[in-house]
Structure formats: structure tokens, C-alpha cells
Amino acid sequence: xxxxxxxxxxLVTQMGNDKSIKCEQNLGHDTMYxxxxxxxxxxxxxxxxxxxxxxxxxxxxxxxxxxxPDKAHLNLHINSLELGDSAVYFCASSQATSGRASDEQFFxxxxxxxxx
Amino acid sequence: AQTVTQSQPxxxxxxxxxxxxxxTYDTSENNYYLFWYKQPPSRQMILVIRQEAYKxxxxxxxxxxxxxxxxxxxxxxxxxxxxxxDTAMYFCAFMRIGRxxxxxxxxxxxxxxxxxxx
Numbered sequence: 001x002x003x004x005x006x007x008x009x010x011l012v013t014q015m016g017n018d019k020s021i022k023c024e025q026n027l028g029h030d031t032m033y034x035x036x037x038x039x040x041x042x043x044x045x046x047x048x049x050x051x052x053x054x055x056x057x058x059x060x061x062x063x064x065x066x067x068x069p070d071k072a073h074l075n076l077h078i079n080s081l082e083l084g085d086s087a088v089y090f091c092a093s094s095q096a097t098s099g100r101a102s103d104e105q106f107f108x109x110x111x112x113x114x115x116x
Numbered sequence: 117a118q119t120v121t122q123s124q125p126x127x128x129x130x131x132x133x134x135x136x137x138x139x140t141y142d143t144s145e146n147n148y149y150l151f152w153y154k155q156p157p158s159r160q161m162i163l164v165i166r167q168e169a170y171k172x173x174x175x176x177x178x179x180x181x182x183x184x185x186x187x188x189x190x191x192x193x194x195x196x197x198x199x200x201x202d203t204a205m206y207f208c209a210f211m212r213i214g215r216x217x218x219x220x221x222x223x224x225x226x227x228x229x230x231x232x233x234x
Contacts, residue, residue: 109158
């Protein structure tokens, strides 16, 4: 069974469209993350949720909105897509114990978003 | 802010040889985690090895070992008996041990592309 899954794996869309990427984890973790990997392979955190509460909200355009319907899911919705949004987006999860994150984060396979 | 620096954008090694990837970091924290992640062409992020800053003993996982120098803020990865499957981008990463807005926040270096030649 896949521990952290993302759909879709590839997403090609036109500028100006709205799209969503879904993430699900079956590890029973309570903390989930979104990372962006740019064309130069640099990885940077965007958001994290702990028990459905937004914990980390990096300086990203407000066109990006995460949504966590439950602890096992963290979706990423992007409005009015721009060329610069083209990247690989990774979802990850970990378990926080007593409010402190465990060291290991488990990553999904990534979603390659291409904006034309 | 924490920064992680990998000064070697690319490295190559022959199969069965040993290679060392370097990583330095900057922090004022005393307790934290350090990691090496591997990203093969499949783009899956795979944890290779981790080190807790309070542990003086260097972490080892089979052919992978680290040289952790806390005072120098250095965390290098040694791969012994390199295999073709080790070809990947390797990322060094730092995590503060904290709560709230620092919870689980990973800071990555820019990566080192390692190629293993037959």
C-alpha cells in the first residue's frame, strides 16, 4: 500500500485556470506538508497542517490555498495559474508527538505541474 | 533563519568506489535533526540517513555514513562501495526541534547530483 499518495502525478494546464492537487496518507500521521520543487530542483516548504490546523504558511501567493478536510488528507488548490507556478509539488507527512514533529517525513511521489 | 549549503552541484564516482558529499549549515539552535535525502530520476524523495544533533556518534546505515562535526556545522555523507542505483540528486536538510510554526519545518540545500559510472 502506498504510504503517501498524490493525484494527479502530472498536470498540464493553461494560464489562468484553477486546479487542485490531492494528497492522502494512510500512515496515521497527524502532520502534513506541501513542498514546491522549482526547475533548479530547490525544495521549499509551502504549508503544513497539524491536526487539521494550519501551522506553517510560508510566503506564497494567496492564489495557493491548502485545505485539510481530515488528518489523512491535505489538498492544494491553485487559482489563476501562472507560468511561474510550473514546478513539482510534493506532499509529505509525519507524526507529531507532544507537539514536536518526529524526525522522518514521508514524501509522496510528487505532482509535476506544467502551466502553458 | 536556517541555511543549508551544498557546495558541490555535481559529483561522479566509479562503481565500487567511495564518495563523500559535503554539507554545511548555519543555525543558532543547539538541538536539531540533520538528514540526507536521495531523489533518483523517479523523483521520489527517499530518506537515506538522519542524525540528531545531541548524539555525538555518527549515524550509519549500511553503505551510508555521515561525518557530523557540530562545532564546524558540517554534515557530510559518505557512500561506500558505490552502486549504479546510487545515481540520484542528494539533498542535505535541517530541521529544528520545536513546536508551533517550526513544527517539522525542513530546510533543504540545493542538492548534489551524483552519477555513478560502471
